[in-house]
Amino acid sequence: MRAWRWLRENAVMIVGILALLYMLTPIFIIAIFSFNDPTGRYNFEWVGFTTQYWQHPFEITELTSALEVSIRLAFFTAIGATILGTLIAIALVRYQFFGRRAANLLIVIPMATPEVVIGASLLSFFLTLNIFELGFQTLLIAHIMFSVSFVVIVVRSRLIGFDRRLEEAAQDLGANAFTTFRKVTLPLIAPGVVSAALLSFALSIDDFVISNFNSGAEVTFPLYIFGANQRGIPVQVNVIATMLFALTVIAMLFVIIQQRRAEKAGEIRPEEETHEATVPITV
């Protein structure tokens, strides 16, 4: 009877924890199988423990060069998408103008489109036009395209609830528009911009479907895995995936700690919610 009551009171938490286990199991599997010593080409069955592949994670040249392509692509995507998206976010939050509904729509629709359709339409475009050669440049075009919307959303949430009196103060003190932007606006929205850049980096490095359509002969990390699937995925893929996971976790912890510190330092800021300088947004 008591057990039954305990179960009823904690049912939500139990389901929640089971759900989390479901979400985390594959990550554990990936990490565990990076220490496997498979007998054949396929790394699906546990054979024995070895650290051999952790000692030589980069010995497969195709894999390493695919990883390099992915990192380079993600880097340029993050820069491009962050610049384009931040400018859009500023326009949408700060200005009331004709056509903002259309602009909003243009930002939402790519996010509501299945990736396979985005990939297919871009390939149709590149094939018909025949001016872009499929490869790194078409990948970069595609990745910036699908990342921009996410940047807009992230930076916009930071801009809403921004105290515009700080900018007015700067202008009263004789700063011109550009100086105000550089010295006041940018530092204040920087955390949002940095998270947006990290998000677009992550989206780009993880993308498979759209890249699958527009890569030409270029091979990114996910495309390498897809290609290697038939002939057996080398254990090094698990090693690199585990490394990337650990690096991302560390990077995220670093960002969180930085943000906490910045928030503590900025607590003198005047109350943020009370003024209504922000413009209502409608879709």
Place this chain on the structure above:
Amino acid sequence: MTSVRQRLVPYWLLAPGLIWLIVFFVIPMYYMGELSLKTGSIDTGYQLTWAFSNYTDAISQYSTQFFRAFYYAGVATLLCLLIGYPLAYAIAFKAGRWKNLMLFAVVAPFFTTYLIRTIAWKTILDDSSPVVSFLKTIHLVPQDGRVLATSAAVIAGLTYNFLPFMVLPLFAALERVDIRLLEAGKDLYASATQTFLRITLPITMPGIVAGVLLTFIPASGDYVNATFLGGTNQAMIGNVIQSKYLVVRDYSEAAALSFTLMAIILVALIVYIKFAGTEALMGDEEEAE
């Protein structure tokens, strides 16, 4: 004096990004539409012949895969909601100081590549895996049966891969629920079920609407799960589009298929939003007002 220049400022800010989206999203859609009405092959070239037969052929030939894609995506979305709601509820109301850690666990899958995670499920559901032998012991799977290459495996993979997209908007909606409303319900002698059905559920409806969209749309176009976890009888419409574009290179029919997929999703989206209310579409939008 500067008013005209001032009025142009937002357009200068928008221009680079929106031009990028127009040139590389809107115009490609147009080209795909045009390609879908052409006839020809890569060897002979394509001519615009307004071949609407591409559509009728494609739809009649691949109606099974269309149906299967929406069926799998629908079941996966429902499962995500059933699993995700208690999880989001637990994080929002029950987790206490574990809240951030649990949220972190929800987004953690994003830190490993989508493909590798899906392939990890292949290990988990492999014929020789402990999970499958357990399922056999409790007779959920017949002794000589397998889990890989079945609809169940594909749906499990889809549910797994899109669960965070359900949990995050649900959590955002649940966190905004004013605890005092729930207390008021209790004070007025509502049972726990009544409080949930008449207060919590209606308030979190926008989160449910957003979560369903964010799960169903990508799931219905997915081909990664069906490729890795399914067999020949689990191909979804995404698999057909992918192989027609990249393997068979039957571009015009492939374009017709993806255009149809997009159209079905847009129509469903419009109906759904009319039904569910627009304010829920963009999560944080209302905060600006």
